[in-house]
Amino acid sequence: MADKEYTYQDVAEHNTKKDLFVVIHDKIYDCTKFVDEHPGGEEVLLDVGGQDATEAFEDVGHSDEARETLEQLLVGTLKRKPGDPSPKAQQSSLAPAANTSSAGLGTALYAIIFIGGILGFGAFQYFQAQQGKEA
Numbered sequence: 001m002a003d004k005e006y007t008y009q010d011v012a013e014h015n016t017k018k019d020l021f022v023v024i025h026d027k028i029y030d031c032t033k034f035v036d037e038h039p040g041g042e043e044v045l046l047d048v049g050g051q052d053a054t055e056a057f058e059d060v061g062h063s064d065e066a067r068e069t070l071e072q073l074l075v076g077t078l079k080r081k082p083g084d085p086s087p088k089a090q091q092s093s094l095a096p097a098a099n100t101s102s103a104g105l106g107t108a109l110y111a112i113i114f115i116g117g118i119l120g121f122g123a124f125q126y127f128q129a130q131q132g133k134e135a
């Protein structure tokens, strides 16, 4: 059932609280059972019912747990037809991950430079002390 293909027109028919599909990253999710449980409220889900909710979903910065929940709601993939809206926020799904990892690298680099500085300073002090002894 999860590999069923839906067009935008098919998805658009599922836009009520009793029958609620959303499109996120070109996958179709059936939120009907989830709508009452959504920590962000039913209103926001109903707003994007039957439509592409990629941007709305990503803008909130949902947790990994939310993404796991999402996978359980998967019912199919989007079948694009000419003239359909273009994919939304495709890159932005990658951007936060890329940013996080580069931020992590940045911190590590600072740590290495900092430790390197301390080691260098220690060596310098040691060197000076040795020279002092010789003189």
Ligand code: HEM
Pocket (backbone or CB within 6 Å): 022, 029, 031, 034, 038, 039, 040, 041, 044, 045, 048, 053, 056, 057, 060, 061, 062, 063, 064, 065, 066, 067, 069, 070, 073
């Ligand atoms: C079917 C898709 C969705 C799932 C599975 C889902 C799941 C969740 C989960 C588990 C949370 C709790 C916080 C977290 O773990 O990140 C959450 C919070 C939230 N969600 Fe969603 N969500 C979905 C779609 C949406 C959409 C389309 C919107 C539209 C704006 C939205 C708006 C919010 C907001 C505003 C919160 C924050 C609530 C708060 O912290 O008070 N969600 N969602």
